[in-house]
Amino acid sequence: MSDRRTVGRVARLHFENGLTHQEIAKLYDLSRVKVTRMLAEARQTGIVEITVHSDERPFYEVERALADRFGLKRVWVSPPIEPGDSGGQSADNRVLGVTGAEAMQTLLDQATRVVIGLSAAVSASSKCLPKFSAAELEIFPLAGGRAGRASGSNPQELVATVAAATGGQSFQLPAPLIAADSRVYEALMERAGCAAVLEEAAQADLLIVGVGAASKVAPVFRQQVSPSDLDEIARSTAVGDISARFFDSAGNAVRNDLDRRVVGLSLEQMRKISNRLAISGGEDKAAAVRAVAESGLINHLATDLTCAYALLRED
Secondary structure, eight states, X not given: OOOHHHHHHHHHHHHTTOOOHHHHHHHHXXXXXXXXXXXXHHHHTTSSOOOOOOOOOTTHHHHHHHHHHHTOSEEEEESOOOTTOTTTXXXXXXXXXXXXXXXXXXXXXXXSEEEEOOOHHHHHHHHTOOOOOOTTOEEEESBOBOOSSOOSOSHHHHHHHHHHHHOOEEOOOOSBSBOSSHHHHHHHHXXXXXXXXXXXXXXXXXXXXXXXXXXXXOHHHHTTSOHHHHHHHHHSSOOEEETTEEEOTTSOBOOSHHXXXXXXXXXXXXXXXXXXXXXXXXXXXXXXXXXXXXXXXXXXEEEEHHHHHHHHSOO
């Protein structure tokens, strides 16, 4: 990373004085490529903020077509995620995160209690959320997480990130995502605070989740299940999941031993929440996103252009 003072000077010369990259490079005895990188850094670190005074949406027609096709209340479409870049990689963070954050802010402004499911796309979107005041907002995790070093792959961290952006109150769920067996599950649910938090979460008026593909189980989930659990998923009719709640192409829950050990809201409980936003992109997620959209499991969607086109193609 470049010296912040130098980046600031370069940014002012370009954006305020109108100097070209080449002119700045000559003044500071830098390469033109270095100047270009410094100007990009100025935007990434917040030294430069760009405001576009227009309400025109780049993919309005696609958003409208998706909303009409699936009966959704609102759709947000980002530029395409290139093949191989979905599933939480840096490209996903840059491309879908900004659009997901726009969708989140729009709906959070209208909510009083939100429950948030962990996914790479939701995590990226939460990090792009601008600060705005929603002090009355209560923020709950959809399901348990995992112990260990802070890494951005924990629902407690995700809830805290949204609380920091909104000024709302965050709640914690002191449990893993998957209980080892039925006895552990029962003990967790009986533990003081665990069942009560999920009961409160079920009363939310906004759900924000990612949608995973059953054929590509997320690493954070793989860490908590056995090979036999993964084999069971592979043999099932599952096309996708929301925080380890697997569903088939009709959006119905896949009932198995694993489902009974998930510490979190059920699909039925999610469906009762009035506003339900999914943030998910990439062509590999299209079948799973189609299932939750067609079945009414979600009624708002933030996705990328690649997934959007796949959803609009005839079966």
